[in-house]
Amino acid sequence: MLLNVDNITVHYSRLPALRGVSVTVDEGEIVCIVGPNGAGKSTTLLSISGVLNPTEGVITFDGMTINGMSPEAVARAGISQVPEGRHVFTSLNVEENLRIGTSIRKDRSEIEKDFKRVLDIFPVLAERRKQPAGKLSGGEQQMLVIGRALLTNPRIMTIDEPSLGLAPNLVDRVYETLLDLRRERGLTLLIVEQSSERALQAADRLYVLRSGEMQLEGNAADLRDGEKVRQAYFGFEEGAVHEDEVAF
């Protein structure tokens, strides 16, 4: 097990945003967490990245306990997050954004190779190398932050809602790229999405999170027909309440 989130509880205020949530990710896997808005998906990823501190439970990465570590230490350990809303540095140009990804690395020659590789994967970034990142379109910014996270040379990449605000064809491009990365460099991925269709196709395993609690876990293949997922996603007062929010 590469990443083991074991029974964590996380508070923003008095009420917990996560209650006893567990997630595991094996080396080379693509794991997806889906759940409605406010379920606690981002909270889970931010806890893994050391931005939030669980009040209970442990998070281990490759056997090492990482909860309580600083975000930069977690990044150094090999977990790179592409957070919700992408967070490009808009006042830095494309190249500088990518260079920030290499902050933790010392292997100069390897960095340059990886840098070229990222520009090969995302040719549009090469074209716009010297442009302010704020000027890029949403799809290009998504490519940029994935490229930036790749440059930390992570063992696992966590991505929070990569399809947010992107046109369907761009969403497909993003997922193709992610699948390529897994195939070509064995990248392990933990992806968070609100709607599960695209995620179900890409994932090996799926978790459904709702109201801060894990509702369902299973092999994506077993969950393809969607009925169980729908139940877990909406809870008992199914359908009517949120049907419009999410497209299955």
Next chain:
Amino acid sequence: MDYAIQTAISALSFGSFYALGALGIGLLFSILRLINFAHGDFITVGGFALIVPSSAVVATLSIGGFHPALLAICIVALVVVLALISYFLVFQHVQNSSPATMMIVSFALGYTLQNVIIMIYGGRPKAVNIFSELTGRVQLSDGVSVQILQLVIIAVTWILLIALVLFLKRTRVGIQMRAAAEDFRMARMLGVNGKNVIALAFILSGGLAGIMSLLFVTQTGVLTFRMGVPIMLFFFIATVIGGMGSLVGAVVGGYAVGIVSVVLSAILPEQLRGFRDACVFILVIVVLLARPQGLVLTKAAKERV
């Protein structure tokens, strides 16, 4: 015409001084959301470090008697160390608090420094002469003569500005600082060491304060324990006018405040000159009513709207 040129150089020199001060404040604010009101007192401490600690009325030079280059290095280094100590001892422990809390802590630190100075040096003003050659005047043309120090202040400011720009644009650490200033959390998630970046901001800010100690004491020739307070007020106003969080804004704001002050002194009728600062503040209020975000808008400020 000659008078206009002299006034212009004087305005640029004042503006440069305020720009340096505003930059010192802006560097910390952009990364930490800290408005460091102790910045002025850092400048004061740098000034007092020139003389032998004692409450005697007549000051004896200590560092102030060193060879000029060594003197400058020592004072700047001392203020940098002071800034770093205040980070590790004080600000580090409140860096996750609200900006208001941090600001109040900085006031407390400032008052503490002032009182330490009173304890060691007494409360009376002391005369100090350093770099006295610079207070002489040069003849630029027939009718125009300016104080050498004014030209030095302008030159030093521009050298520092260019160095800072090169640092922020060209070096790895500089780019990390810009990233951290825009989105501290994201930078840390990518492995940028938050503590190092903040410490570096304190080093740069302290370095600027140290250089300003030298310029200011050379100019006034007097040390008082409160001498940092009024200038700090102007630095603060300059950063606010320029737009909190933008370094370009800090420089623009500094020049705006400096130039307006000098021009007002030059054009206000004799009876109103005593109210020059009041006039400056009125202009500040007008600017802020028209542009509450300051003259230069940053992305961070836009997001907060």
